[in-house]
Amino acid sequence: KAGVTQTPRYLIKTRGQQVTLSCSPISGHRSVSWYQQTPGQGLQFLFEYFSETQRNKGNFPGRFSGRQFSNSRSEMNVSTLELGDSALYLCASSPTVGGGAYEQYFGPGTRLTVT
Amino acid sequence: KNQVEQSPQSLIILEGKNCTLQCNYTVSPFSNLRWYKQDTGRGPVSLTIMTFSENTKSNGRYTATLDADTKQSSLHITASQLSDSASYICVVSARTNAGKSTFGDGTTLTVKP
Numbered sequence: 001k002a003g004v005t006q007t008p009r010y011l012i013k014t015r016g017q018q019v020t021l022s023c024s025p026i027s028g029h030r031s032v033s034w035y036q037q038t039p040g041q042g043l044q045f046l047f048e049y050f051s052e053t054q055r056n057k058g059n060f061p062g063r064f065s066g067r068q069f070s071n072s073r074s075e076m077n078v079s080t081l082e083l084g085d086s087a088l089y090l091c092a093s094s095p096t097v098g099g100g101a102y103e104q105y106f107g108p109g110t111r112l113t114v115t
Numbered sequence: 116k117n118q119v120e121q122s123p124q125s126l127i128i129l130e131g132k133n134c135t136l137q138c139n140y141t142v143s144p145f146s147n148l149r150w151y152k153q154d155t156g157r158g159p160v161s162l163t164i165m166t167f168s169e170n171t172k173s174n175g176r177y178t179a180t181l182d183a184d185t186k187q188s189s190l191h192i193t194a195s196q197l198s199d200s201a202s203y204i205c206v207v208s209a210r211t212n213a214g215k216s217t218f219g220d221g222t223t224l225t226v227k228p
Contacts, residue, residue, distance in 0.1 A: 042219070108157055
């Protein structure tokens with residue numbers, strides 16, 4: 001079974017631009033969660049999607065948004081990029097919405113650098 | 116407020132030695148606790164997952180323990196190898212709020228030859 005894939009792996013953007021990151025979950029998994037990881041903050045939860053609906057949301061500004069398609073693939077968008085948005089963005093998939101005894105499987109991440 | 120605290124923040128050990136990482140949590144009501152290993156620049160990889168009724172789970176040289184009464188977990192690494200150098204993250208999920216997970220800040224382990 002193929003793992004979680006994220007594209008692109010690396011991205012360099014300029015302040016003020018917007019960016020879209022993509023995540024394809026493991027086949028059969030319907031839950032996709034997004035996380036931001038920076039050296040000083042650790043893993044910060046952005047949001048979780050299940051069956052095309054946002055089920056949970058972290059404490060991030062409205063510049064961060066996401067969506068999930070009918071095939072469970074998910075995209076995350078960040079508008080009006082700031083230098084502080086530079087981070088590793090991780091996507092994780094799970095068979096069901098978090099809380100059960102199901103594990104989350106993480107992708108390799110997208111390294112975003114904002115200059 | 117749900118919190119997960121890990122200790123120590125960082126640890127350096129010699130190859131072949133054992134070590135134990137700690138995780139204390141205040142997440143309630145408890146659903147499950149997971150330990151992940153994250154190599155630098157890579158996504159976390161699951162090591163163990165434990166529910167309320169489980170107090171020990173092993174995965175090769177990794178053994179996790181859970182004390183649901185004291186809300187503490189530990190990850191014991193036996194006969195460490197250079198490849199064990201990584202960040203180890205403790206994650207606790209609640210049975211409410213659609214199972215939102217709380218992440219610890221991780222313990223950075225360095226294994227030296």
